[in-house]
Amino acid sequence: MTQNWGMTIPFYDRSLAASKELIEELPSLGYTDLWSAEVNGADGFTPLALASQWAPGTRLGSAIVPVSTRGPGLLAMSAATLADLAPERFVLGIGSSSPAIVERWNAMEFTKPYARTRDTLRFLRAALAGEKVSETYETFAVKGFKLERAPKVAPKIVLAALRPRMLRLAAEEADGAITNWLSPDDVRKVRAEVRPETELIARLFVCVSEDADAVRERGRWMLASYLTVPAYAAFHDWLGRGEQLRPLHEAWAAGDRKAALQAIPDEVVDALIVHGDAATCRARIQEYVDNGLDTPVLAPIPGETPIAQAVRDLAPKA
Structure with missing residues (x-):
């Protein structure tokens, strides 16, 4: 390859x-x-x-x-x-x-x-x-x-x-x-x-799995721990995901971790984690x-x- x-x-x-x-x-x-x-x-x-x-x-x-x-x-x-x-x-x-x-x-x-x-x-x-x-x-x-x-x-x-x-x-x-x-x-x-x-x-x-829902559930936990770090938040702002990730950052700032996880769209998980x-x-x-x-x-x-x-x-x- x-x-x-x-x-x-x-x-x-x-x-x-x-x-x-x-x-x-x-x-x-x-x-x-x-x-x-x-x-x-x-x-x-x-x-x-x-x-x-x-x-x-x-x-x-x-x-x-x-x-x-x-x-x-x-x-x-x-x-x-x-x-x-x-x-x-x-x-x-x-x-x-x-x-x-x-x-x-x-x-x-x-x-x-x-x-x-x-x-x-x-x-x-x-x-x-x-x-x-x-x-x-x-x-x-x-x-x-x-x-x-x-x-x-x-x-x-x-x-x-x-x-x-x-x-x-x-x-x-x-x-x-x-x-x-x-x-x-x-x-x-x-x-x-x-x-x-x-x-x-x-x-x-990379997750070798055809269970997309399970991958996305695990992926949200992983992404939340990174995308809320200021450097990564700024990175994805620069990449053009600012609006997509705004609900995540608002819920995280309010201390609502459950809502923050749920706020990460499927398409963001699919874009950032290789799976299938x-x-x-x-x-x-x-x-x-x-x-x-x-x-x-x-x-x-x-x-x-x-x-x-x-x-x-x-x-x-x-």
Whole structure:
């Protein structure tokens, strides 16, 4: 279908410890990329470290590690470790994250998200190249940091980017952009903000199930937790869903979670979550690719088909 075909690890239905056999199988199925996440489950680096040994030859990426939950030096050390384990195969994905993750869960400050991401990108470029960094950036200062063992080849760095300003930063200073929760048609608008040669990556939530009502019920819970985050609300405003999602935001602001879930239209769930039988899902994923997505990163969610089977059915070699 496309040169890059990614899978999210670990899987939705099992721990990292229980994921080894299925991760080992992914390369034979045609998956080229394995991407982690970091919210409130596994951290963004450990799954990739294990996958570097379990699935050698695959490209490994973090999508994404927040720039405000670790110090710049620690972030550089973690990236250097992965770059050593998977030379020229590790891609560091970073992003601003959200106030809930940064402040409420990690007791850090969520301020100037664009500037913090830009400053972290610039610091990492220097640090991962082996330079000694003493620099005062807009959002932090580093004095005399130098990696004890810089990677022989610095990893590529990609940015989580939803709207034009961050997308342009990803195109101008990073090696690619990662986006999330969008439809195939939305890819065209996002792609228009970055150069053709800029890699565009997106996590796609996929449910192999023909029970559309059950998928929509689960999908509303997932979407409500994201679309009410200010950055995602602004993203979908920009994409043109402001009026469709207004009832959701009004009910959420009033504290009526049940009404908020019910306010998400079926057509929004259907636009943002890939579902149907395996052939329908593969065709839908191909629409993303045809509209300018370079690297789809699949995230299978529970449905009628068990996750392990869905992983196999959605593979390029299926």
